[in-house]
Amino acid sequence: MKVEQISVFLENRTGRLSDVTKTLEQNDINIRALSLADTSDFGILRLIVSDNEKAKNSLKEAGFTVGRTTVVPVEVQDHPGGLHKILEILSASGINVEYMYAFVQQSGQNAVLIFRFDRTDQAIELLQNNDVKVLRGEELYYI
Amino acid sequence: MIYDVEQETLPREDLENQQLKKLKTVVERVYHNVPYYRNKFDELGLKPEHIKRLSDVKYLPFTEKQDLRNNYPFGLFAVPKENVVRIHASSGTTGKSTVVGYTNRDIRHWAELMARSFMACGVTRRDTIHNAYGYGLFTGGLGVHYGAEQLGGTIIPISGGGTQRQVTLLHDFKPSVLCCTPSYALYLYDVAQSKGIPFQELNLHTGIFGAEPWTEQMRSEIESKLDIKAMDIFGLSEIMGPGISIECATAQNGLHIWEDHFLVEVIDPETHEPLPPGETGELVITTLTKEAQPLLRYRTKDLTSLTTVPCSCGRTHARMQKVTGRSDDMLIIRGINVFPSQIESILLETEGLSPHYQLILRREASMDTLEIQVEVDENIFSDEIKQLQKVEQKLKSSIKDYLGITADVKLVEQKGIARFEGKAQRILDYRFEDSSG
Numbered sequence: 001m002k003v004e005q006i007s008v009f010l011e012n013r014t015g016r017l018s019d020v021t022k023t024l025e026q027n028d029i030n031i032r033a034l035s036l037a038d039t040s041d042f043g044i045l046r047l048i049v050s051d052n053e054k055a056k057n058s059l060k061e062a063g064f065t066v067g068r069t070t071v072v073p074v075e076v077q078d079h080p081g082g083l084h085k086i087l088e089i090l091s092a093s094g095i096n097v098e099y100m101y102a103f104v105q106q107s108g109q110n111a112v113l114i115f116r117f118d119r120t121d122q123a124i125e126l127l128q129n130n131d132v133k134v135l136r137g138e139e140l141y142y143i
Numbered sequence: 144m145i146y147d148v149e150q151e152t153l154p155r156e157d158l159e160n161q162q163l164k165k166l167k168t169v170v171e172r173v174y175h176n177v178p179y180y181r182n183k184f185d186e187l188g189l190k191p192e193h194i195k196r197l198s199d200v201k202y203l204p205f206t207e208k209q210d211l212r213n214n215y216p217f218g219l220f221a222v223p224k225e226n227v228v229r230i231h232a233s234s235g236t237t238g239k240s241t242v243v244g245y246t247n248r249d250i251r252h253w254a255e256l257m258a259r260s261f262m263a264c265g266v267t268r269r270d271t272i273h274n275a276y277g278y279g280l281f282t283g284g285l286g287v288h289y290g291a292e293q294l295g296g297t298i299i300p301i302s303g304g305g306t307q308r309q310v311t312l313l314h315d316f317k318p319s320v321l322c323c324t325p326s327y328a329l330y331l332y333d334v335a336q337s338k339g340i341p342f343q344e345l346n347l348h349t350g351i352f353g354a355e356p357w358t359e360q361m362r363s364e365i366e367s368k369l370d371i372k373a374m375d376i377f378g379l380s381e382i383m384g385p386g387i388s389i390e391c392a393t394a395q396n397g398l399h400i401w402e403d404h405f406l407v408e409v410i411d412p413e414t415h416e417p418l419p420p421g422e423t424g425e426l427v428i429t430t431l432t433k434e435a436q437p438l439l440r441y442r443t444k445d446l447t448s449l450t451t452v453p454c455s456c457g458r459t460h461a462r463m464q465k466v467t468g469r470s471d472d473m474l475i476i477r478g479i480n481v482f483p484s485q486i487e488s489i490l491l492e493t494e495g496l497s498p499h500y501q502l503i504l505r506r507e508a509s510m511d512t513l514e515i516q517v518e519v520d521e522n523i524f525s526d527e528i529k530q531l532q533k534v535e536q537k538l539k540s541s542i543k544d545y546l547g548i549t550a551d552v553k554l555v556e557q558k559g560i561a562r563f564e565g566k567a568q569r570i571l572d573y574r575f576e577d578s579s580g
Contacts, residue, residue, distance in 0.1 A: 005526070007524070007525075007526035009519045009524050009554075009556060010556070011555055011556050016556075037528050038528075039528060039532065041553050041554065042519075042531070042554050042555075044525075044526055044527075044528060044531075046526055063556070063557065063558055064556070064557075065519050065520060065521060065524045065556065065557050066521070066524075067521065067524045067525065067526055069526045098527055099527070116526065116527075
């Protein structure tokens, strides 16, 4: 129900992002989803990858500061109002979304949203009670 | 123009006799009144009567800034507390400031030495002195203030800050003398320019600048832009404040040290051996007349050299060269003394912050800026931007609280901070790299 996301601290410098992707490539790690948040000085790259442990270790070896966080992948129907329905449920219960990002599955039927909540367990319970499909890790990594 | 002709032009032999007499007295006083010094003497097996000649000063123990901190706040006072009429202090982290006390007589001496200093720079009782040094615990503001009153000049106690208003008063009150840090003088110039007030139309003829290191290039820049004579004044709060030494307008070649109040030496900072005149080393000062808090052989960490070659102005007091640097890593940022170790301890107190940092000093629009780059390690790293920004803010406000300076805090990648020969280069000072400042 929860999946692990790795995050990487990056200075806003040319080539730093490609240093990350190079390391992942060299270690044969596939990126399932990503998002980059940035300020004028630094950025945080968030990644869902095929092998967290390996990704984390290889990035650390390459000198990056790496963190791990628990996020919640949710499947949403890929049509207007799909996301809105989920946000309404969360907002009605006062659960805060710290950040989120999305990607579309290869089949093209559904979108997957990656949520970072302030209260992860309550959020999962709430979503499941409202018949929202929360994905398991392996479903996400090997879609 | 000499304020105290008798003292300032005393033949060196008489001056040195006076110094020896005063040195014996001060040694006697600290031995009997300051337990810290008494213990030091006892450890060394030294008695006051062992000091027979001026050169015997080399047997006395050194005093360092840390000794003042260890005796915080009043442990080095040599008089009962009721005789202390004023306290000054310099900044420190977590409340450990360097404290200095003054008796009534100390304050009077200080005012006299400042009056001597003013007159040495060509300032007289007919002058109006715009004093933009900060008033308060910092010695700059009040030191200049009392000296100007002692001289009989007109003082404008505007203190630091409020630059727009400073410029207005420079224009309206027509002061003839400006006292502030050299970098602030250039900043005043920039602000006046932007207000359409040319400095040439002001009434200023002399600026007395100190409290931070400045180069000859900066002096030329100030003199040509502000159309004034720029004089260097030296002082440090531990010894007294501004007015320990000053350039004379006649020769403008080195700063006369008021040797009837201070016994000076230059030592090798490594071996602690006294160096002969002309050689550059660390300036060491023994106070000869201070009552409240006399200090023996205080290590200023300022690098300079001494000369007793007679000066064309007629003063016999030795001259020190403009301070060229420091033997420790103290930084002077906008007139405030900052040690990298202070910043390091603030970092460590700011929860989770890595001790890997770099300080970058620049001079922008004539003002010193400090950027602190801190490495982000796994302890503080978060996947949320706002958490990292919170860390930046917290550090910024701690620096402001403890040190009184505003710093830019920048989070950087680990090991992004260049290390040289296995040792981190903590400080990058770009302030004196070009003459335009």
